[in-house]
Amino acid sequence: MxxxxxxxxxxxxxxxxxxxxxxxxxxxxxxxxxxxxxxxxxxxxxxxxxxxxxxxxxxxxxxxxxxxxxxxxxxxxxxxxxxxxxxxxxxxxxxxxxxxxxxxxxxxxxxxxxxxxxxxxxxxxxxxxxxxxxxxxxxxxxxxxxxxxxxxxxAQERVTITQRTLAGKKEKAQRGGFAGGPAPLGYARDKDGGLQVVAEEAETVRRIYTLRKQGRKLQEIADTLNAEGVPTKRGGLWYPGTVRYILDNPKYQGYVEYYFRWDGENYVLTKGKQEAIIPKAG
Missing domain, CATH: 3.40.50.1390 (Resolvase, N-terminal catalytic domain)
Incomplete structure (x- = not known):
């Protein structure tokens, strides 16, 4: 039983x-x-x-x-x-x-x-x-x-479409264009898919660079922005990693950088078509 x-x-x-x-x-x-x-x-x-x-x-x-x-x-x-x-x-x-x-x-x-x-x-x-x-x-x-x-x-059709799309992104990046993804703080997508400066956000980017040149640590910069109620691109809080992303992004100095890992590795760093927010250091 x-x-x-x-x-x-x-x-x-x-x-x-x-x-x-x-x-x-x-x-x-x-x-x-x-x-x-x-x-x-x-x-x-x-x-x-x-x-x-x-x-x-x-x-x-x-x-x-x-x-x-x-x-x-x-x-x-x-x-x-x-x-x-x-x-x-x-x-x-x-x-x-x-x-x-x-x-x-x-x-x-x-x-x-x-x-x-x-x-x-x-x-x-x-x-x-x-x-x-x-x-x-x-x-x-x-x-x-x-x-x-x-x-x-x-499935094969999807692979072909994906390959064409990625090839197009790589070609666009090599020509200095914005090859996709969300626009970073300081920029917005224009009607042609490129980047245009957003004045208020650009000021935040410049301030982050200024604070860093003054010797502020990443956590200190994040704490300062949060205390002043300055929003991130998505409207959230600032963290050291968020600040680091701003400081390490060559787009702000007028460049585009991409690291493609399909069909072999391909690193692209070239002069971009967008307006620089931060002058490139020496």
């Missing part, structure tokens, strides 16, 4: 299995149409919803909800759409196990976005995607195999 502890575990397992079986028959429909599509085709919101409801009934699914994104381009990442965010919220609550779409391109026109979203739904929430008009069913082994192939293609 099993112990009480094992009996409790068995009871929990049985309850979890029953709950999983109930959720397994619950589905959410997702429909999306861009403004142009809605105006030029007959497959607008109502047509998609009708097809999804008919399919759910034929398969014996309990349709929890049909969520819509109207006037949203398929080039937009699913997680950036208000309607799809509701889908994710229901997924987190384990309210359903199958996501129904009219066609896979309703999820995303970009293959990488579509496959990445499908994998995330499966891995994080154990949710499968089914198209009511296309034969690929990610709930089946064959459907999973097909999507595995597509996932590999999408």
């Amino acid at each position: 099993a112990s009480k502890r094992v009996a409790r575990l068995q009871s929990q397992t049985k309850q979890q299995a029953e709950e999983k079986q109930i959720v397994a028959r619950k589905a959410v429909g997702y429909v999306r149409v861009s403004t142009d599509e809605q105006a030029s085709t007959g497959y607008g919101m109502e047509a998609q919803e009708k097809a999804i409801r008919a399919f759910a009934e034929s398969q014996g699914y309990e349709l929890v909800d049909v969520i819509k994104d109207a006037g949203i381009s398929g080039a937009t990442k699913p997680e950036d759409r208000p309607g799809f965010l509701k889908v994710l919220q229901l997924a987190e609550k384990k309210a359903f196990s199958v996501l129904l779409v009219w066609k896979f391109d309703r999820l995303a026109r970009n293959l990488a976005y579509a496959v990445t979203t499908v994998n995330a739904l499966q891995d994080q929430y154990n949710i499968t995607l089914r198209s009511v008009t296309e034969p690929i069913d990610t709930a089946t082994p064959m459907g999973q195999t097909i999507f595995a192939v597509l996932a590999g293609m999408a």
Whole structure:
């Protein structure tokens, strides 16, 4: 005879299995149409919803909800759409196990976005995607195999995109441009993605350099700024490390510095296009 502890575990397992079986028959429909599509085709919101409801009934699914994104381009990442965010919220609550779409391109026109979203739904929430008009069913082994192939293609596409993006950043840095990341204290991003001086913040930067030249320690400088209520770039408190970052950043002297570690190490230190806040020492 099993112990009480094992009996409790068995009871929990049985309850979890029953709950999983109930959720397994619950589905959410997702429909999306861009403004142009809605105006030029007959497959607008109502047509998609009708097809999804008919399919759910034929398969014996309990349709929890049909969520819509109207006037949203398929080039937009699913997680950036208000309607799809509701889908994710229901997924987190384990309210359903199958996501129904009219066609896979309703999820995303970009293959990488579509496959990445499908994998995330499966891995994080154990949710499968089914198209009511296309034969690929990610709930089946064959459907999973097909999507595995597509996932590999999408992964390679992401690698290629990343390589191009990083190559662009490296080239921009070598030409003295700001190659990304948040603008440091004293600067703001301009409309072209470069850096422009913010007068009030620049004064704080100059003061830090002045205090350091007077022999103040990093902690003393941080304490002084905090006592005077001077905010950091993010509005927080000053620490020795925050002060050190300001003093060690060559951008303030009109330079750009980057250390790239992909595709081999590459160190860049060159004259920048931004206006210097601190004159370069001798």
